[in-house]
Amino acid sequence: MALLELQGIAKHFGAIEALKGVDLSVEEGQVIGLMGDNGAGKSTLVRIIAGNFRPSDGEIRIQGQVKHFHKPVDARSEGIEVVYQDLALCDNLTAAANVFLGRELKRRIGPIKVLDYAAMYDRVGQIFNELKSETRPRDLVKQMSGGQRQAVAIARTRLSDARIVLMDEPTAAISVRQVAEVLELIRRLRDKGISVMLISHRMPDVFAVCDRVVVMRRGLKVADKAVDQTSPEEITGLITGAIHTA
Amino acid sequence: MSTVPTRPLQSSVAIDDITGLKERSLGQRLSSSQPFWVTIALIIMCAIMTWDQPDAFASADNFYNITRNFAFIGIMAVGMTAVILTGGIDLSVGSVMGFVGVICGLVLQAGHHWATAIAAALLAGAAAGAVNGVLIAYVGLPAFVVTLGMLSVARSLAIVLSENRMIYDFGPWGDTFNAIGGGAVLGIANPVWALIVLALVFGFIFNCTAWGKYLYAIGGNENAARVTGVPVRRIKLEAYIVSGLTAALASVLIVGWQGSAINALGQGYELRVIASTVIGGADLMGGQGGAYGAFIGAALIEVIRNSLLMAGVDSNWQGAFVGLFIVLAVLLQRIRGKRSA
Numbered sequence: 001m002a003l004l005e006l007q008g009i010a011k012h013f014g015a016i017e018a019l020k021g022v023d024l025s026v027e028e029g030q031v032i033g034l035m036g037d038n039g040a041g042k043s044t045l046v047r048i049i050a051g052n053f054r055p056s057d058g059e060i061r062i063q064g065q066v067k068h069f070h071k072p073v074d075a076r077s078e079g080i081e082v083v084y085q086d087l088a089l090c091d092n093l094t095a096a097a098n099v100f101l102g103r104e105l106k107r108r109i110g111p112i113k114v115l116d117y118a119a120m121y122d123r124v125g126q127i128f129n130e131l132k133s134e135t136r137p138r139d140l141v142k143q144m145s146g147g148q149r150q151a152v153a154i155a156r157t158r159l160s161d162a163r164i165v166l167m168d169e170p171t172a173a174i175s176v177r178q179v180a181e182v183l184e185l186i187r188r189l190r191d192k193g194i195s196v197m198l199i200s201h202r203m204p205d206v207f208a209v210c211d212r213v214v215v216m217r218r219g220l221k222v223a224d225k226a227v228d229q230t231s232p233e234e235i236t237g238l239i240t241g242a243i244h245t246a
Numbered sequence: 247m248s249t250v251p252t253r254p255l256q257s258s259v260a261i262d263d264i265t266g267l268k269e270r271s272l273g274q275r276l277s278s279s280q281p282f283w284v285t286i287a288l289i290i291m292c293a294i295m296t297w298d299q300p301d302a303f304a305s306a307d308n309f310y311n312i313t314r315n316f317a318f319i320g321i322m323a324v325g326m327t328a329v330i331l332t333g334g335i336d337l338s339v340g341s342v343m344g345f346v347g348v349i350c351g352l353v354l355q356a357g358h359h360w361a362t363a364i365a366a367a368l369l370a371g372a373a374a375g376a377v378n379g380v381l382i383a384y385v386g387l388p389a390f391v392v393t394l395g396m397l398s399v400a401r402s403l404a405i406v407l408s409e410n411r412m413i414y415d416f417g418p419w420g421d422t423f424n425a426i427g428g429g430a431v432l433g434i435a436n437p438v439w440a441l442i443v444l445a446l447v448f449g450f451i452f453n454c455t456a457w458g459k460y461l462y463a464i465g466g467n468e469n470a471a472r473v474t475g476v477p478v479r480r481i482k483l484e485a486y487i488v489s490g491l492t493a494a495l496a497s498v499l500i501v502g503w504q505g506s507a508i509n510a511l512g513q514g515y516e517l518r519v520i521a522s523t524v525i526g527g528a529d530l531m532g533g534q535g536g537a538y539g540a541f542i543g544a545a546l547i548e549v550i551r552n553s554l555l556m557a558g559v560d561s562n563w564q565g566a567f568v569g570l571f572i573v574l575a576v577l578l579q580r581i582r583g584k585r586s587a
Contacts, residue, residue, distance in 0.1 A: 073475060088473050090466030092533035093459075101463055102475030104456045114454045156474070 002061075003028045003195055004049070004080075004164055009058035011044050018044040020219040021058065026164060031186060031196045033206035033227075036216035037239055042199050045216070046166050049197075050082045051075035079163035083170060087153040091142035096124040098141055099155045127155045131185050147178030154185050164195045171205050183209050203232045215239055278582055280527025280575070281539040288546050295553050303556050310435060314503070316548035317437035318496045319515065323522040323540035324441075324448050325492025328485040330523055331452070331461040333468065333532025334382060334389035336486060338396035339493040339519055342374045343512030345400040346497040350423075351413030351507030360423040367494045374400055375490020379483035397516065404509040414506035427502020437499040441541065444492070449537040461485060465532025521568060522547055525575040546571065 002025035011019040019041045026032055036042050047053045049060065051069030060067050062078050069075045072082070089098050100120050107116040124137040133151035135144070141152060150170055157165045167186070171179045179202075186196050186209050200206050206213055207227055215223040215238040222245045223230075223238045237243035276282045295303040302308065322339050329336045346367045353363040374396060381392045416423060429436050452458040460481045463471040472478050493512075501507045524530065525546055526539025550571060551564050 072473065084473060086469075088467065088470035090463045090470050090533070092462060092466040097459060097463075098470075101459075101471065104459065106456065113456070115456060115459065 002026060003063060005059075005061040005064075006045075006049070007059045007061070009045065009048060009055045009060070011041075011048060011053060012056045017219055019048075019055075022216070022219075022221050024214060024221065024224070026195045026197065028163070028195060029190055029193045030212065031190050031198060031210045033210035033213040034197055034199045034216065035201070035203075035206060035213060035235060035239055039218075040216040040239075041219045042216055043168065046082070046168060046197070046199060049075065049080060049164075050166055051080075076160065079161055081157035081160070081162040081165050083150075083153045083157065083165065083167045085168040085172070087149055089141050089149060089152060092140065094138050094140055095128075095135055095144070095148075095152045095155075096120045096137040098152050099124045099127070099137075099159065101156075103159065123159075124155060127158045130158070131155065131188055133181070133185065145178060146175065147181040150178070150182045151185060154182075154189070157189075162194055164197065165189055166197045166199070168199045169201070170198070171200060171202055179205065203235065206235075207232060217241060280579055280582070281536065281542050283578065284525060284527070284539070284542050284546055284575070288542065288549060291546075291549055291553060295549075295556065299556050303553070306433070308552070310430070310433070312548050312552050313438045313545075314435035315552075316544040317435065317441040318500050319518050319522055319547070320441045320541050320544035321437070321444055321496040321499070322489075322492050322515065322519045323526070323544050324444050324537050325489040326519050327448070327452075327523050327528055327535050327537060327540045328461055328488045329389075330520075330528045330530060331465045331532060331535055332482050332485050333465040334482065334485065335393060335520070335530065336375075336378065336489045337390065337393040337516050337520075338374065338378060338400055339489060340512040340515035340517075341397045341400035341404070342371055342490055342493040343497040343500070343515060344404040344509055345374065345407075346370050346494045347501045347507040347511040348404045348408045348413065348509055350498060350501050351416070352407060354416040354420055354423055355413055357417040358419070360419040360426070363419070363423060364426075364498050367498045368491060371490040371492075371494025371497070372487050373490070374493075375487040376483065378490070379486030382486065383479040383482035401509070401513075404511075408507070408509045410509065412506055412508045416505070420505075424502045424505050427499040428505065435503075437496075437503065440495065440499060444495075445537045445541045452537055457481065457484070462533055465529075465534070518547065518568075519544075521572050524572055527575075527579065529579070543575075 004026040006022060006024040008021045008023065009019055010017070010021045022041070022045060034042050034045070044053065048055050051072045051074050054070065060069065067078060090101065093101070105116040105119045105123070106113040107119075121137045128135045128137065128151060131151055131154065133148065135148045135151045141149060144152070154165070170182050183205060186198065189196050198206065198210060210227055212224065212226055213230065213235060214221060215235060217239065223235070234243060238245075322343070326336055326339060349370045350363045350367045353366045354360070378392055378396050381387050382389045426436060431439060452461065460471065460476050463476055464478055464481060468478060497512065500511065522543035523535060523540050524543070526535070526541070526543030528535030528539060547568055550567050554564055554567060555561060
């Protein structure tokens, strides 16, 4: 049974049809590349899975069970975590504070609840270790490189038992070395049995880490292929519409 | 086909060595903290004045006066810090102080208990803060405009309620009320004790509670705070209520000290309060600042004023010197910011 199944997902914004009925399934531990030109409906699809939008039509199933996400917290409680394109980080806070933002660890001293810094630094240190990232829990995010900032955003998804991580353009604005770091982080998530949906414009990244690539065009899914059965040329053709479907 | 290396990145040091490192040593942290440098400036200024005017400046009387004078501003600056941390501003604190003072005076004049007067004062301050907070956090209006409106409304209410008269007949409980604001314990004025306790409590809240951390997060990146599940609107509302409450507390103490309530009380104080927080290292863009900074910033402004008076400088120059220090403080912050980035 697929971990996540979308069936006939459609979304209208007034007269605009952003999605026209998309079927998609994600298996455990799979890395799926979601590609498409601007306006193809990738971001809308991700936002529906993340609980930011409600679909106009269609069903979302997690392990066969139909789910309705009214807000992001609902999706998060089903093990769906999102790494936002802008990473949603506070530059003035430490890495640990950012990772735990909104779900801080607290300790009771009499009647008052106090932040448990020691436990948070510890846990975040462990997560960075697992991710093999050279990021220090006590560093301020504003002093970090693009790759380290990604690590902080990805570390957030490791706090809970995430089963699916959606990543929106994680390699769009960082250096070559940092791209390699981020791809390595994605592989580590996969090795832990976590499914990753990677939204990207960068062909090399998708072919380096993904098992499957899904192409969207004008609100429709036009291809869904294993990476070893396709080529960057074919995918490019599918994205631009030079190749109709595959 | 793939242009990206797939082997893990090698590094000559173990990751534990790096992740275990402290971010900065104590010395580095101090030297990059604005309140630390303001404290040094304050000590130097006091040292010079003590050397220049040992009898007038370094006397117990003068110490008592200086600390009491900045306590009122300092108390409001601590509450203002909560608002400024979220990236907001509260221009209404001076007017709220006047409004609350008149309410205090009227309640006492009617013969009510001093505790009733204080409760009414805190309630009025919290209500003014809540109106600001709802309009800013839930309706989404800019903080500058909303609190500018409240500056006008609260002052007007103070004048209307007081019928433009000074209230000095405080009824049977007036003496106790005046003793709270005007008295002293162990040679230190009560408002100063109130400021010390408040600064300690809020220093703890800002650093050690989730509520405090959320203020910094909202000021750092409000959108990030929202998507990670921080109750942004509620926290912002509460910050403005805190600012209203500290203005009310300062008002209760200053009315007790003066023994009368006038509707012009606190006029222009908002600028001195904001100046204190900024000199103490608060960033008006949000996300930067602290309770000790508010305390030390208020202290520095008062010592500058006092020193100029003692040095025989025409008191009309005070504004120029205070203004100079505000700009210097922000300049210092900018230089340090560049170095640490």
